[in-house]
Amino acid sequence: MRELYANLHQAINYRHSVTHTPPGVEFHQHLELFEIYFFISGNVHYFIEKQVYPLQYGDLLLLNSSELHKATFQSNHRYEVIVIHFSPAVIVPLCSDRFDLLACFLNRPPGEQNRMRFSTQQLEELLLIFERLEAYNKPEAAEGSEILYVAAFMELLVFLNRAFTSQLHGEEPPPIPGKLSTLLHYIDLHLDQDLSLDTLEHIVFMNRSYLCRLFKKHTGRTIHEHILFKRIARAKALLKAGSNVTDACQLSGFNDYSNFIRTFKKAVGLPPRQYQALNCKEY
Incomplete structure (x- = not known):
């Protein structure tokens, strides 16, 4: 006891x-x-x-x-x-x-x-x-x-x-601007697809320069930084669930395998395979 x-x-x-x-x-x-x-x-x-x-x-x-x-x-x-x-x-x-x-x-x-x-x-x-x-x-x-x-x-x-x-039935704080909320939701659902500014500005019908400034103002980071963090988080979850490194790379939106290995190691401190060995119970 x-x-x-x-x-x-x-x-x-x-x-x-x-x-x-x-x-x-x-x-x-x-x-x-x-x-x-x-x-x-x-x-x-x-x-x-x-x-x-x-x-x-x-x-x-x-x-x-x-x-x-x-x-x-x-x-x-x-x-x-x-x-x-x-x-x-x-x-x-x-x-x-x-x-x-x-x-x-x-x-x-x-x-x-x-x-x-x-x-x-x-x-x-x-x-x-x-x-x-x-x-x-x-x-x-x-x-x-x-x-x-x-x-x-x-x-x-x-x-x-x-x-x-x-x-539960009380008032919630006002959300960030509606278009940013739409953008964040879109990013979450399409991490494995094209999330370039060309694509995103058409999703919310907003000029890219203004969109970038608005995003930075309300979140404290750039759109690129947000997408990168989300993709790394998804890759970590996939690796922990038992996906191989190639699948984790593709499903989290990294089209270049070498870039994925390099970026993952910089963000996490370990290469993907080593991270998986330490964190995946079924690995």
Whole structure:
């Protein structure tokens, strides 16, 4: 039993950070990890898939392992957040038939309903849970704190799922411009096809120069960077699922095999075959 709680403790990574220098954050996903992001201070817009969330004190974001995201800093104001990364695999056995602790991460469309806002009473309750997690997570915490740490995290998941259910019918933040949403959706569905600017400007009936500026303004990166990240993400998923390197190259939209190998290694840090050997259980 002690080993069980030790493993659970290690699978729940709690971090409370403060900085006056915004960190350099690129677009990313957390493979096999879910994230709880609680915003305290700063001047931040948070990009998740097709949505941009301007953040204010007390906002909480829910992110599953498939959701592409990035914090975009609007100034050098004091930046304070609480971030928890955890493995959903260790939570699944703890769910009951009547209550799914992971529902708020999974039972919604990708990139939608990520942001939660709370009443004053809810926020006070949430902050108390965070205080307990922080206290139980300290190296000098008293004996048995690893059990209380896991219990506090379970309490947090119950709290968030109840609040999420009550907010399902509330207003969602306004999406990024409709044409960009259309473009992002088109890219997702056609990664293995031609996604040149010649093609994309006709999809949304927009001049390419204005389209590029609009995309950069709302997402913080270029169209090319977005497509490249999406293609690498698809290639990684295909390799993990057991596809061979040639198929992963073609199905993710890389027409040149040598370029695929070079680009994949630069982005991931490993060539495709080595990545597959380390991450594909059936390989």
